[in-house]
Amino acid sequence: MPIFEAVARADLTRRCKSAVDAGARMQMAYAWFPDGSRNPEIRYVVHAGSLEPLQVWCCRPGSQTMPSLAAVTPLLSWYEREITDLCGLQFEDQPQPEPLVLLPGATLSTPPLLPGVDAALSYAPASSTLPEMGGSTRDDVQLLPFGPVRADVLESAQFNFYYIGEAILHYHPQLFFKHRGMEKRFEGITPELGAVLAERVSGVGSVAHALAYCRALEAAAGCDVPPRAQWLRVLLAELERVYNHLHYLGHLCHTTTLKVGEAEGKYLEELAKQINCRAVGSRLLRGLVSPGGLRREPQLTGLAERLERLRGEFARYAVMLEASTTHLDRLITTGVLSRKLAFDQGATGPVERASGLDRDLRRDQPYAAYPELPLKVAVREAGDAHARQQLRIAEIEYSIELMQVLLERLPGGALSTRCQPSSGSQGLGWSESPRGSLYYAVHIDDAGRLARVKIKSPSFSNWRVFPFTVHDSNMMDYAINEASFGLTIAGCAR
């Protein structure tokens, strides 16, 4: 259970410094408005390390501005800028005071996450201010604004490259074309319907989002989910990991032009999605996870055999991938993310584990039935695209093994319990999605409906880290490096 603690505004910087010096990492920050007032409370979720319970610092600045903690721990910078954009709160000495979520030229009539407001957005596209490169004598520096509509079937985002020939000098992604105001959409709906919405924040993370959301509600309601539902939630989460990672490998082969490897990876992904559909009725595993448990029984007949066939085919594929020198040549030393950078800038999931950070919420903040199952956490040290491939390969193997054990030992019993959070209650939920740590914070209003929902998606963390591996690299490696991170934009932009 997380430990909630009030922290005075004046103590915040000192507390943050000492926590970071002791090896803690900030997980997220968000603002909400208690009791429908206009007085914000800023929440910081802190992970001291390994099995230590999460801490939640609550700071009420009254009418004052907040001190920016970006100088102490740079990963908080994006959270602070988002709070400024959407909640209207200013941070002193923010090193990058321009908007993050709002595109240049977008103005809001009022901060949209203030309670009870209907914000109107007006937009007159303006060019973004990018850093001046090269100076007057360096007219060989070129700017390539790539996107938001890019080649292939991809999510919309714009990538700005400053480059000379092949060499990238500076890279700046604009990731928020897809900002849909998802957190605002939760406001005022019933907790039960919130699960349907959470599944639609990032489609390829439907289970992880629904799970983190439901766990936040269950924490608020103080209800105990029955064991069978806890076990089946693990099954769904691992099915999601497997099809995501298989897609990742197919797509990575696409960028290294390993054609048969691409076809096979995407074929295995298709098999995994068909397995999902037979079990759940949805290829993206939607419509099962709900507050208090699961909505209905999945169809488990034949699942173990199908997984075993997939495991066999995947094992052969993985051996081939790790034996293809042309493929590996493009991955090894590409997009190196150092362990320190990964930690300081907040990398999460397979990205940080491929840079030597042994962190995984399934083990470190155990939930669902993970403590009762033989969970293995893969870690690699090299931090390059190859390490990120190896890590996903290992995770697919471990996930299928875990599901096979789970299916043998699956307990019987009820699938759901009543989950009715009382008015004014709140909860924090999390899950380790295929892309890393995902958090939902939920606040309930007087009528028992959702007053505020904060979503911290793994891609929001990893997109912040990714540009550090692009500056000073080269154009030919860019697509491979990006694919090796395995990021979504819908999750980041929300």
Place this chain on the structure above:
Amino acid sequence: MPLWTLYGLRQGKASTQWPASGEDGQAGTLGMPHFDPARCQEGCRRCADACLPGAITITDAAYEARVAVDYGRCVTCQMCVEACPTDAFTASGDWAFGVRRRENLVWAHAAATKDEEALKGQIRRVFGRSLHVRHVDAGSCNGCESELQALNNPFYNLHRLGIFFTASPRFADLLLVTGPVTYALRGPLLEAYEAMPDPKFVMAVGTCAVSGGTNGGGYACGNGLDGVLPVDVYLPGCPPNPAAIIHALLMLLERAAQLVHGGRIAAGGDGA
């Protein structure tokens, strides 16, 4: 590299021949729920309360027409099926929900006459057997992209049908749009459409693009393509599965029949 060639050969053909024959690959799908107003209980509004995107609304109309169902807003979450105490809503495997006219997604008592808006061979004449598609993500949750990307996997192998994704709108015949259209992507979407040569077609893929779905509206989003671009085929679904997308593409090319009229698949049709 010879190893991969051998490996590929040994794996054999993975592509389905569907829709000509063979598996569509969608076994187990829970599609758009069936609606039977005869089972509906007066005074009850549980289905409407359980419907997040507002696909089910209760009107003041006479008893028989009291419940209005718009499959263009349905995200197939199955909440109505669970909420309904009298089985007026039941789960179904219907997913081939592409239509030419938006109103055919609204449940109607008398199923409309077969689609009169067929393009009378025009498409066939212009495009022959080939179609080039430019996809634009206008703010999706990436679920639709996940399924669109699947179209080129060896199982569906979209190329076998003469349909290709193209990078440049200059070469595109069809603009395929996902997402509810965010404020920031409206401009780029219109520019992509403008850049396409005539004749050109537009397909709204996924409930968000058809109506906004659960994610449309609010301060940052529109409600899909209506009022933004002229739409030739609407395909709701959350997300529509790859076979549903293939069916809608073939429907546009007049190589497959529209199955849905008045919000339901004609008797005898099961899926596609």
